[in-house]
Amino acid sequence: MVFAGEWNTIYAANRHLSVWPWSELVALVMRHARPGEATAQLRVLELGVGAGANIPFFASIGADFWGIDGSSVIIERLREAYPELADHFLVADFVADWPLDGRFDLIVDRGSLTHNTGADIARTLAQAKARLADGGLIVAVDLFSSAFDEYASGEPTEDHYTRCNFQRGRLAGTGLAHFADEDRIRSLFADFEIELLEHKSFRRHVPDDGSQFAAWNVVARSGKAG
């Protein structure tokens, strides 16, 4: 599927403009990529870089940071906010061939892969594997779980795990989203060595609306290129 552009509408309306680093992503990168011990600069790609919440963290560890996003609106804003990285931000559908040279030590995703169909996530992960350096890492945070209650609020698609047209709630206006159970996550990452697979769920008690967010975090390593 070609990147649909719902996110341009969202960003133009000043929604989803997260600008604080996602603490889980920071913790997983520090624990598994161990940037403090790396002798060379880490080359990092963020899939769906959005408003750039994770950029200050990667700047603080001296990474060579690159970001892809399908939204031209948000990439334009990022280029204004970080002029020194302007040519490191690309408007592109990450399911298609990445318009980037070379390989990466670390590929990160926070809440972006999960807004694609299962087939497109699989295609993107295959490309990620091919574009990771030997032993490189992918860190994916917030791959929605089938236990996330928004699964029930979306309309079904031909892919059992993917729902679309969320009218209200946290996913309103985001187009489509993929909700995985453990088998699905393991099969999506079957070509990687999974170093960490964790499931989290948050049930809201106050206000007592009974809502439940649930998602997976995955840290997976690419083996040696064959």
Ligand SMILES: C[S@@+](CC[C@H](N)C(=O)[O-])C[C@H]1O[C@@H](n2cnc3c(N)ncnc32)[C@H](O)[C@@H]1O
């Ligand atoms: C929830 S936002 C996450 C932004 C950022 N990673 C963060 O943690 O704040 C999802 C982002 O993924 C991007 N995205 C989703 N699917 C995409 C695709 N196939 N190609 C390019 N960008 C995509 C959207 O444009 C949006 O900016």
